[in-house]
Amino acid sequence: MTIAIDYERIGDIAVLKAQNPPVNALGQAVRQGLVDGIARAEREGAKAVVIYGDGRTYFAGADIREFGKPPTDPWLPDVCQRLEDSPLITVSAIHGTALGGGLEVALSTDYRVAVPSARVGLPEVHLGILPGAGGTQRLPRVAGVEAALDMITSGRHVGAREAEKLGVIDRVVDGDVREAGIAYARDLLDAGADTRPVGRMPAPAPVDFDAAHAAALAKGRGQLSPAQCVRAVQAACELPFDKGLERERELFHELMESDQREGLIHAFFIERAVAKLPELDGVEPRGLTAIGVIGGGTMGAGIATSALLAGLTVTLLEMTPEAALAARGRIEANLGGALKRGKISQDQFAHLTETALRPTTDYGDLGDADLVIEAVFEEMDIKKDVFRKLDEVAKPGAVLATNTSYLNVDEIAAMTGRPEDVLGLHFFSPAHVMKLLEIVVADKTAPDVLATGFALGKRMGKVSVRAGVCDGFIGNRILATYRTCADHMVLDGASPYQIDKALTDFGFAMGPFAVADLAGLDIGWAVRKRKRAEGIDPRARDSAYADTLCEAGHFGQKTGKGYYVYEAGKRAGVPNPEVMPLIEAERAAQGITPRDFTDAEIVRRYMAAMVNEAARVVGEGIARRPLDVDVTLLYGYGFPRYRGGPMKWADMAGLPGLLDDIRNWAAEDAYFWQPAPLLEQLVAEGRKFEDLNG
Structure with missing residues (x-):
C-alpha cells in the first residue's frame, strides 16, 4: 500500500513528499499524512519542513472523488491551521500547479519556492464555491486586496514569475523542485530566519468592497460565488484573522447549499463524461497528420487555424487564387492574435503560416490529407458537389467531414462510394475560439471514423459531443x-x-x-x-x-x-x-x-x-x-x-x-x-x- 505522504529526514530538515497520483489531490489520506508528518518532524527535533509533490505536480486541488460526500477528518481548514501553527520553519516547494486547496496549503506554510513553470490559483468560483481553507484570508495578506480579488473572483491561474511579483511566491528557482525546497530551507536556517505565519501578518488595506461586490455580480451575470468571494476578502480586512476564517466558512457553507454550486459541479463532471462513449471502447482512431479544409471564409479559416495550432498541416482549398490569398490573410490574422497573446512564438508563427499551411485551388492537392473538412456555403447542392469531387481525389481511408449546421449528413455521404468514411464535424464560429464540436454520426459512419472525430476534437482542445442526424442536430x-x-x-x-x-x-x-x-x-x-x-x-x-x-x-x-x-x-x-x-x-x-x-x-x-x-x-x-x-x-x-x-x-x-x-x-x-x-x-x-x- 502506497503511503500518501512519505517522510524523509535530511539533517535537521524533514521532507514530506506527496505521492497521490496523478495530481496529488488532497484526499483524506494526504491530509492525514500532512498532519502526521508535521507532528513527527516536531517530535523528532527537526528545525524545518519541506513539502513537495512527487510526479508532475504539487497539490493540484481537492480530490474529486470526495465531491458531494460528507467531509472526513482532518478537514483541510484544520490541516492548514496545523501547518501554520507549527513552531518549525515550513517551506512549500511548488512545481506543476498549486490550485485551490493546494495553494491554501502553500499559503499555510511560512515560505514558498517554485520552479518557473509552476502555476498557482484559487479556481473554486468555477465550482460555485469559494476557497474554504483560509485562501480568502491569507492571499490578501501576501498579495494585497486588489490582486487577491482578481485571482479569487476570476479563478485564473497565475504563473510563477507573476506570483513572485505579487508576493505569493518568495523565490523562483530553475532545477529540481525537491532540491530547490531543501536548499531554500537550508538558506533560511543558516540566516536564522524565524517562522512567518501568514495569519499573523497585518490585515490588508481595504478597498470599496460594495463596488467590488456589484462589479463581480455584473461580470458573472448573476453568479453568486465571485460576489461572495468579495465579502470573504472584506472579512480579511475588517475582522481578526480567526474571525475572518469563521466568516469565510459561513460564506462557504452558504454557497455549498446553493443551486448554483450544484449546477457548476454538474457542469464540471459532464464535461469529463461527454466523450466517454461505450461504442468507442477499444476502437482506435485513424492516424491524423495532415488535413484538408475546403472553403476559406470565416468558418473555414477558423477550422484551419485550430488545426494548425493543434500541430497539423493544413491544405486549404479555395476556388480562385484571390480567394485563397484572402483565406491566408484570415488565418494569419487569427494566428497573429495567438502570437500577440503569447500562445505561440514568432518562430512558430512563421512555421505555421509559411510551412504548415498550404493554400491551393486544385482539388488534387487534397489527395494526401488524412481528413478533409468542407466549410462551404450551407446549401445541399453545393455540399453534394464538393463530396462528389472529394470521392475522386481523397486517398483510401481518408475521413471526409462536413461542417454543416443543419443539413442531412446521410444525403451528403450518399454522394460518395465510401459513406462509412463520412461524418459531420459541426464547428462553432469562430472555430479557433469556440470550444464546442458536434460530431454527427451518419447511418453508415464507421466506429473508427467516429473515434477519429473525437481524437481531432481532443487534439484541438474542443469539448466534443456525439450527435445523430436530424435537422439542426442537437x-x-x-x-x-x-x-x-x-x-x-x-x-x-x-x-x-x-x-x-x-x-x-x-x-x-x-x-x-x-x-x-x-x-x-x-x-x-x-x-x-x-x-x-x-x-x-x-x-x-x-x-x-x-x-x-x-x-x-x-x-x-x-x-x-x-x-x-x-x-x-x-x-x-x-x-x-x-x-x-x-x-x-x-x-x-x-x-x-x-x-x-x-x-x-x-x-x-x-x-x-x-x-x-x-x-x-x-x-x-x-x-x-x-x-x-x-x-x-x-x-x-x-x-x-x-x-x-x-x-x-x-x-x-x-x-x-x-x-x-x-x-x-x-x-x-x-x-x-x-x-x-x-x-x-x-x-x-x-x-x-x-x-x-x-
Whole structure:
C-alpha cells in the first residue's frame, strides 16, 4: 500500500513528499499524512519542513472523488491551521500547479519556492464555491486586496514569475523542485530566519468592497460565488484573522447549499463524461497528420487555424487564387492574435503560416490529407458537389467531414462510394475560439471514423459531443424551438428587447435577438425560406417581420443594423426603431391583441420550450444522454454555466411543474406545446433527466 505522504529526514530538515497520483489531490489520506508528518518532524527535533509533490505536480486541488460526500477528518481548514501553527520553519516547494486547496496549503506554510513553470490559483468560483481553507484570508495578506480579488473572483491561474511579483511566491528557482525546497530551507536556517505565519501578518488595506461586490455580480451575470468571494476578502480586512476564517466558512457553507454550486459541479463532471462513449471502447482512431479544409471564409479559416495550432498541416482549398490569398490573410490574422497573446512564438508563427499551411485551388492537392473538412456555403447542392469531387481525389481511408449546421449528413455521404468514411464535424464560429464540436454520426459512419472525430476534437482542445442526424442536430434543433417560442411571445405582446433583457438577467451571455444579429439575420432567413419551401404545417404560427428586415438588407452586426443598430467600432447595439412598427403591423395583420409579459413568464416559457425539445432530442436518440444536451448548450449557446445546462436546470426546477405548464399552454397553441413523450414518462415514473446519464 502506497503511503500518501512519505517522510524523509535530511539533517535537521524533514521532507514530506506527496505521492497521490496523478495530481496529488488532497484526499483524506494526504491530509492525514500532512498532519502526521508535521507532528513527527516536531517530535523528532527537526528545525524545518519541506513539502513537495512527487510526479508532475504539487497539490493540484481537492480530490474529486470526495465531491458531494460528507467531509472526513482532518478537514483541510484544520490541516492548514496545523501547518501554520507549527513552531518549525515550513517551506512549500511548488512545481506543476498549486490550485485551490493546494495553494491554501502553500499559503499555510511560512515560505514558498517554485520552479518557473509552476502555476498557482484559487479556481473554486468555477465550482460555485469559494476557497474554504483560509485562501480568502491569507492571499490578501501576501498579495494585497486588489490582486487577491482578481485571482479569487476570476479563478485564473497565475504563473510563477507573476506570483513572485505579487508576493505569493518568495523565490523562483530553475532545477529540481525537491532540491530547490531543501536548499531554500537550508538558506533560511543558516540566516536564522524565524517562522512567518501568514495569519499573523497585518490585515490588508481595504478597498470599496460594495463596488467590488456589484462589479463581480455584473461580470458573472448573476453568479453568486465571485460576489461572495468579495465579502470573504472584506472579512480579511475588517475582522481578526480567526474571525475572518469563521466568516469565510459561513460564506462557504452558504454557497455549498446553493443551486448554483450544484449546477457548476454538474457542469464540471459532464464535461469529463461527454466523450466517454461505450461504442468507442477499444476502437482506435485513424492516424491524423495532415488535413484538408475546403472553403476559406470565416468558418473555414477558423477550422484551419485550430488545426494548425493543434500541430497539423493544413491544405486549404479555395476556388480562385484571390480567394485563397484572402483565406491566408484570415488565418494569419487569427494566428497573429495567438502570437500577440503569447500562445505561440514568432518562430512558430512563421512555421505555421509559411510551412504548415498550404493554400491551393486544385482539388488534387487534397489527395494526401488524412481528413478533409468542407466549410462551404450551407446549401445541399453545393455540399453534394464538393463530396462528389472529394470521392475522386481523397486517398483510401481518408475521413471526409462536413461542417454543416443543419443539413442531412446521410444525403451528403450518399454522394460518395465510401459513406462509412463520412461524418459531420459541426464547428462553432469562430472555430479557433469556440470550444464546442458536434460530431454527427451518419447511418453508415464507421466506429473508427467516429473515434477519429473525437481524437481531432481532443487534439484541438474542443469539448466534443456525439450527435445523430436530424435537422439542426442537437444544438440548432433545440435553438430553433426556443427561438420560435421567443418569436411567439413577440407576436403576443413582448418586445425583442424585453426578452433579451429577461434572458441575460437569467444568466445567458446574450438574448436570442442579439444572438441573431451576431450570427447574421440572413442565416435564419435562409432556414425559414428552406422550411417554407419544404412545407410548413398549417397549424404552425409564422411571421414575416424579420423577413422584411432582411429584404431591406439589414442582417445584424455585419451590416450595422438588425434588431439593434450598431455604431462603427461598437459591439453592443441600441434598439432599432424600425423593428417595433414592423412587429405591430404583423400583429394587426394576424388579428393579435398584444398583452403584457412578466420577465419571469418569459424565462419560464423560453426554458420550457428548450427543455421540451431537448427531451425529444434525447428520446429520439439524437443525443444519447441528457448530459450531451447540457454540454452542447453550455459550450455552444451561451447557457449560464452556473445553472448546469437546461436538463440540470429542469431537474432542479422540477419536471412535474414544467409538464403542467406545457399542458396548460397547449390550450392556446396545441401544435407548439406538445409535451415530449420522454418528459411525460419521467414525470409518471418520478424520475429525473439525471437518472438517464448513467
